[in-house]
Amino acid sequence: MxxxxxxxxxxxxxxxxxxxxxxxxxxxxxxxxxxxxxxxxxxxxxxxxxxxxxxxxxxxxxxxxxxxxxxxxxxxxxxxxSPVRRDAPARDELTIKLAVAVTAPGVDVKALVQTQRSETMRTLQALTRLKIDAADRPDPESDTAWHLVLERLIFDAEAEARWLDHVEARLLRAAASTTSDRTPAPDGTDRANQGSAR
Amino acid sequence: MxxxxxxxxxxxxxxxxxxxxxxxxxxxxxxxxxxxxxxxxxxxxxxxxxxxxxxxxxxxxxxxxxxxxxxxxxxxxxxxxSPVRRDAPARDELTIKLAVAVTAPGVDVKALVQTQRSETMRTLQALTRLKIDAADRPDPESDTAWHLVLERLIFDAEAEARWLDHVEARLLRAAASTTSDRTPAPDGTDRANQGSAR
DNA sequence: GGCGACATACATACCCGGTATACATACGCG
DNA sequence: CGCGTATGTATACCGGGTATGTATGTCGCC
Structure with a gap:
């Protein structure tokens, strides 16, 4: 609404x-x-x-x-x-994609993260450039709203970038501990556990 | 999609x-x-x-x-x-609300920000609690996705909280500079500039 | 033993947001 | 003069979100 x-x-x-x-x-x-x-x-x-x-x-x-x-x-x-309720956060496509990717066989999660980081950083740079341009014309009154929106988008993009770094670090950690105590998945076509008692 | x-x-x-x-x-x-x-x-x-x-x-x-x-x-x-495109970021209700609020007459933006921060911090605490609980049962393999999702939500909530702080600071600054070089708005019922050349 | 609560399972209706497109008028400009 | 652009309203279609209806199965409990 x-x-x-x-x-x-x-x-x-x-x-x-x-x-x-x-x-x-x-x-x-x-x-x-x-x-x-x-x-x-x-x-x-x-x-x-x-x-x-x-x-x-x-x-x-x-x-x-x-x-x-x-x-x-x-x-x-x-x-x-009344505040915007955050107890049922909106679904985010990137989060869904990564959540599915890390549990699916045969997905190159590392490449996915890097591709996404490129996109996110490109967005972040574009936003930063916009902010610098906006600062050149300090129209204090009417532009306040626009500045706030811009900064919101920047904060979000930064959070996304930091999260992607975090994901990568966690994956490296998980890979290190996994390869040491179990054999790696032999191939990407594991179609087991598809029974009805999922 | x-x-x-x-x-x-x-x-x-x-x-x-x-x-x-x-x-x-x-x-x-x-x-x-x-x-x-x-x-x-x-x-x-x-x-x-x-x-x-x-x-x-x-x-x-x-x-x-x-x-x-x-x-x-x-x-x-x-x-x-392919990465999730971020060049046309999704509309966010809170951002819209604040952008409209700061330019509309008679809206108590400070109260709005504080109410929202309460909500955001409550969410953040709930998420943090979930994360601590999740850490108790370190089921390394299957829970990775769930951890990632949780951390994404936490990063987002933190970014929102930081943005709200930022908004408040900017409003205080704007108020300080405005009251010193122009008379404050006399009342909240300014219905001018509604002409067709908007 | 049966009854209610709950999980499983599919389907439909409705709303809102997002996008494209159709269609018309006014206005400036080479 | 006419072509592109801005102004202005309207409709069609799609996908996501939510609620609800309708079965069957299962398990516990009086």
């Missing part, structure tokens, strides 16, 4: 039509997250269905201006007052 | 039916990400539609056993070989 609440919060500052909301949303996030315009309209339609917004008027040129309702304002307040 | 590829990779180890795949997936991720069984069936149906898996047989009790196809095996290999 992130999009819905975000648009609702923007409408809380005054009536607007779809295209305006898209522009306002992207301005806040510095263009990192281009919002698909179709999503704006479907989200507005759903919010209207749920009584959070209402059509203020429809101009002759087709512009549909929405305004927030009391229920919508209440919902925005509730959103800002 | 994370779920699809994950299930495909599991099927690459041998034929299985839906419920088995759910159990195997959750075992790999240590139960952090309980996979909804419905999603398994819809994902398998789509993978079958796309020729990545095929029904091996349907038992009398209704069990539908799937096996991976050559195209599916190829797809799994491609998945493991």
């Amino acid at each position: 992130a999009i819905r609440h975000g648009l609702l919060a923007l409408l809380d500052e005054g009536p607007a039509y779809g295209y305006q909301l898209k522009a306002a949303f992207e301005e806040r996030t510095g263009g990192t997250w281009p919002l698909n315009i179709g999503q704006v309209y479907t989200t507005l339609a759903r919010a209207e269905r749920d009584g959070l917004v209402a059509q203020l008027d429809v101009a002759a040129d087709g512009r549909v201006v929405y305004e927030i309702t009391d229920a919508g304002r209440h919902e925005v307040a509730r959103w800002f007052a | 994370a779920i699809r590829h994950g299930l495909l990779a599991l099927l690459d180890e041998g034929p299985a039916y839906g419920y088995q795949l759910k159990a195997a997936f959750e075992e790999r991720t240590g139960g952090t990400w309980p996979l909804n069984i419905g999603q398994v069936y819809t994902t398998l149906a789509r993978a079958e539609r796309d020729g990545l898996v095929a029904q091996l047989d349907v038992a009398a009790d209704g069990r539908v056993v799937y096996e991976i196809t050559d195209a599916g095996r190829h797809e799994v290999a491609r998945w493991f070989a």
